[in-house]
Amino acid sequence: MKSNEKFTRRAETAIEQARDAACLLGHSYIGTEHLLLGIVREGGGLGARVLRERGLDEPVLRAAVEKVAGAGAPGMPEQGLTLGARKAIEKAVADADALGHGYVGTEHILLGILRQPECSGTRAIAAAGVEPNELYTDIMPPASTTPAFFNTGLRLMLSSSASLPASMETSSIFSKSAPPALV
Numbered sequence: 001m002k003s004n005e006k007f008t009r010r011a012e013t014a015i016e017q018a019r020d021a022a023c024l025l026g027h028s029y030i031g032t033e034h035l036l037l038g039i040v041r042e043g044g045g046l047g048a049r050v051l052r053e054r055g056l057d058e059p060v061l062r063a064a065v066e067k068v069a070g071a072g073a074p075g076m077p078e079q080g081l082t083l084g085a086r087k088a089i090e091k092a093v094a095d096a097d098a099l100g101h102g103y104v105g106t107e108h109i110l111l112g113i114l115r116q117p118e119c120s121g122t123r124a125i126a127a128a129g130v131e132p133n134e135l136y137t138d139i140m141p142p143a144s145t146t147p148a149f150f151n152t153g154l155r156l157m158l159s160s161s162a163s164l165p166a167s168m169e170t171s172s173i174f175s176k177s178a179p180p181a182l183v
Contacts, residue, residue: 006103010045011092014106017041018085025065026072029079032088032113032121033065039106047106050138054130064128069120084119088112107139114139 007015018038022030039047040058051061081089091112096104113121114136125132 008045008103008105010042010106011104011109014038014042014045014047014109015089021062021065024074025062025069026074027069029082030085031069031082032084032116032119033069033124035085035088035109036113036121036124037061037065039110042106045106046139047108047110050107050110050135053138054135056125056128056130060128061124064124065120067127068124084116084121087116088119088121091115111136111139 014035015038018030018034021037021041022028022034025034027034036051037058039045040051040056040061042048051057088109089112092104092108095111095115096102096108099108101108113119114125114132116122117132122132125135
């Protein structure tokens with residue numbers, strides 16, 4: 001994929017849900033921990049299914065995120081995406097490309113998080129009692145439809161210099177709209 005990466009509707013929804021999760025947690029930024037919550041809140045993509053199969057539903061992950069990153073008073077994330085969240089999205093694009101996929105889905109975003117072992121999203125997974133590497137192996141068999149990926153894909157992913165799609169820079173996904181309703 002080049003400059004016109006195709007994010008699935010589920011991936012776009014997960015990113016929107018990440019912003020909402022940051023709002024509800026009172027965080028002034030959107031980090032990898034919020035992307036993780038966004039994936040599980042989206043609910044229907046491969047990323048959410050893999051998380052749920054390991055017992056990582058929204059209440060479990062929210063508690064783990066609060067343990068790792070704390071919580072404050074609900075409000076809009078004024079700072080936007082953190083560097084780690086941007087890297088996760090960039091790595092998602094690279095992973096989709098390395099897998100030969102013509103789209104970026106929630107599974108790719110989850111892989112982008114998992115490939116950053118020190119980020120808050122990966123630390124939240126560990127805090128919830130799940131080994132992040134297990135999630136990685138759960139994703140790879142269903143996501144890797146290209147056998148060549150196993151030979152060269154990991155090398156490509158680790159050396160990739162993919163950048164955030166231009167459409168994500170100005171997307172309404174990250175606009176400062178009203179915070180989600182508190183339920």
